[in-house]
Amino acid sequence: MADWGSHLSTMRSTAPLVLNITNFVAMNVMANVLLATGASPAMAHAEEEIAEITALSDALTINFGTADAGWMRGIFRAVETARGQGIPWVLDPVAVGVSTLRKQTAARLIEMGPAVIRGNASEILVLAGQGAGGKGVDATDGVTEAAAAARALASRTGAVVAVTGAVDYVTDGCRAFSVANGHPLMPRVTALGCSLTGVVGAFLVGQPTLEAATAALACYGVAGERAGKCASGPGSFAVDFLDALAALTPDELSQMARVTPA
Numbered sequence: 642m643a644d645w646g647s648h649l650s651t652m653r654s655t656a657p658l659v660l661n662i663t664n665f666v667a668m669n670v671m672a673n674v675l676l677a678t679g680a681s682p683a684m685a686h687a688e689e690e691i692a693e694i695t696a697l698s699d700a701l702t703i704n705f706g707t708a709d710a711g712w713m714r715g716i717f718r719a720v721e722t723a724r725g726q727g728i729p730w731v732l733d734p735v736a737v738g739v740s741t742l743r744k745q746t747a748a749r750l751i752e753m754g755p756a757v758i759r760g761n762a763s764e765i766l767v768l769a770g771q772g773a774g775g776k777g778v779d780a781t782d783g784v785t786e787a788a789a790a791a792r793a794l795a796s797r798t799g800a801v802v803a804v805t806g807a808v809d810y811v812t813d814g815c816r817a818f819s820v821a822n823g824h825p826l827m828p829r830v831t832a833l834g835c836s837l838t839g840v841v842g843a844f845l846v847g848q849p850t851l852e853a854a855t856a857a858l859a860c861y862g863v864a865g866e867r868a869g870k871c872a873s874g875p876g877s878f879a880v881d882f883l884d885a886l887a888a889l890t891p892d893e894l895s896q897m898a899r900v901t902p903a
């Protein structure tokens with residue numbers, strides 16, 4: 642049994658400060674998810690202050706889900722600061738297929754060295770110049786269809802690429818893992834993918850990238866399974882999911898993680 646729970650334990654022992662430039666939809670959900678999991682969230686995006694806040698942070702995550710031009714300037718300023726200070730950062734290319742601005746922004750950001758790119762299958766396919774782009778923020782492609790694109794993207798950029806869906810796939814271009822945890826109610830609650838991007842950022846701090854990202858996905862999926870056992874629908878699931886993230890112990894994660902080399 643691989644010790645995926647040790648990565649949760651390490652994350653909780655440092656409770657990293659994770660700065661998230663994310664969308665209006667995700668801000669509250671994501672902050673609560675990070676707190677429940679054991680990290681400290683900060684949400685900000687103003688270009689006038691973002692460099693200072695980034696410099697204080699242990700990890701940075703970027704999601705342009707509801708961004709405008711000023712917000713985009715804040716994103717680039719934050720990423721430049723993170724790069725300069727060696728702060729790991731995660732790119733969430735949310736709904737990258739829906740506009741030229743998103744495609745161009747994602748292309749520029751990918752060249753700036755994200756440690757991890759985390760998206761659903763349709764988003765990862767768009768980054769590879771393939772697929773129809775999904776339905777807004779929702780995936781219409783399966784994870785398996787995006788695995789080759791994820792490997793190629795990882796090899797080309799040096800980022801770990803995490804494709805989420807019913808069974809997640811995470812790769813550094815050489816090695817890969819499948820994570821078969823999760824629950825069908827997860828994609829029925831908005832911003833749980835965006836929030837997972839923050840959890841990946843928290844796990845990255847001081848830990849090897851591929852293993853940390855995989856453990857974050859497993860932690861999330863196991864909590865989803867637990868929440869799904871008692872929830873009666875998306876509303877109660879959202880609440881139960883926060884409780885499940887907070888209650889999950891490292892030992893339980895190690896026991897329940899369904900991670901296999903892929």
Ligand SMILES: Nc1ncnc2c1ncn2[C@@H]1O[C@H](COP(=O)(O)OP(=O)(O)OP(=O)(O)O)[C@@H](O)[C@H]1O
Nearest residue numbers: 761778805806807823824825827828832833834835
């Ligand atoms: N059908 C499913 N069965 C089990 N788990 C799922 C399923 N779909 C998604 N998940 C899980 O939900 C979490 C979020 O992944 P998802 O791919 O839905 O993100 P997303 O599309 O970026 O979400 P959003 O943009 O709404 O924030 C992951 O942990 C993933 O494993």
Ligand SMILES: Cc1ncsc1CCO
Nearest residue numbers: 664666706735778831832
């Ligand atoms: C619904 C929605 N629209 C822009 S971002 C977002 C959150 C889920 O990705």
Ligand SMILES: [Mg+2]
Nearest residue numbers: 735761834835
């Ligand atoms: Mg998403």
